[in-house]
Amino acid sequence: MPEQPAQQQTPPGTTAAMTPRPDHGEQSYRGSGKLTGKAALITGADSGIGRAVAIAYAREGADVLISYLDEHEDAEETRRWVEEAGRKAVVVPGDVADPAHCRALVDRAVEEFGRLDVLVSNAAFQMSHETLEEIPDEEWDRTLAINLSAFFHLAKAAVPHLKPGASIIGSSSVNSDNPTPQLLPYDVTKAGIANMCAALAQLLGPKGIRVNSVAPGPIWTPLIPSTMPEEAVQTFGEQVPLGRAGQPAELAPVYVLLASDDGSYVSGARVAVTGGAPIL
Template identity: 80%
Template structure:
């Protein structure tokens, strides 16, 4: 499967993508697996975060939707959450700022009544063909957005979490099969997997589980906004399944890790890669 050549300015918008990603808007059916839970999801305006927000709402959770600046996409996510009969809290701002991470946890607890599930999913990447062309400030920004935010969010969330709560980090197949042209991004994704394994051990005595999900190539706005057109057109075609995944295909794993069905799953890294191995 190939995509039309296309590019956007980062962070990218869903409506400008061809074809439009599938977030499960018409397909996901809930069955009460997260009834009464409160979830904070970063990067929930589009891509995997949007699909997870829709699924969580249809499973019975209220959802805090953290996003950078993509107001139209975020409002659309909120619409689907509310149509599922759940509360949606929109939280605009940059998670690379530690103070903002603490603020969105505070608002989630204050306005929705607590926090049972934290999904640290927001990410930045940029494609570079050589080490020399990676700007120093881009390295720092990638670390701050992808990795440090996870630390600040988890640290702020844990005091409000009760036994049975769940922390989920979005890692990547790049965590142990790093693309050389995504060096800063790949390094953060390996660190997220490692940090999640540490959290599982630190927080087990509190009854809080921590896991990471390692997606392969998934069709989100991050792709046309950070990759050259020729790479976009062939995105995902080199997987054993021969195609990129859709955000909706990730949602069931995030539901499993958030709910009681995953009550003994902690310290895991779940691969959703279209056949690319994670060992």
């Protein structure tokens, strides 16, 4: 039996329509104060990896700005979990493809929390195409704007507010090293995120700011049924050595490590969470 039945949604997809529902650590993640007193900005935090990271950060003691496009129901669910952990949640819709919105997100976080300690650039877009000719020019531009350019604008706006010990984390992908041909624009952006993090780690190291990326493998999020063919959804994750898709909750501890003092000497790294699929 497949881990998930064939299914499809329209982009960007919603958690409620997924079968089975992803595990974001709602019932399993236990915090231990690793981020007490910190404030985090997480893009794409309404669902998937972003929601799992938001829940974990809140349970570790951080206030969280939840950035998302327009999936209001999912974002409110993330807010509820953050607030149940006793932390402040700020929910901000909008398109990170707009550089002005990226800057506004940073300003809002500093205004609401009085500080910014962790930036997680996680929002992503992809679509599947069998040929190069099928990829619309506009889709290429939008994929780069959401996945890669937004990270640049967010980081540039955030750095003046970050103090020594702060952390920037980019969500890369196993696709950065092992590109799936049907996801060409996405592949390119994820390689760019890994490269940007490596460069930023060197640029910002003298300021005491650490920069790392996480390279997920196949993770069960709304991005999958909303951007891939039904038959690909049904077998999603079977190709990795562990033989299944990962759950968002299985990513959260890595993002906590990279944001916390436990990772105080980790910078310029790319951490693979791929179910055994290698990254170079």
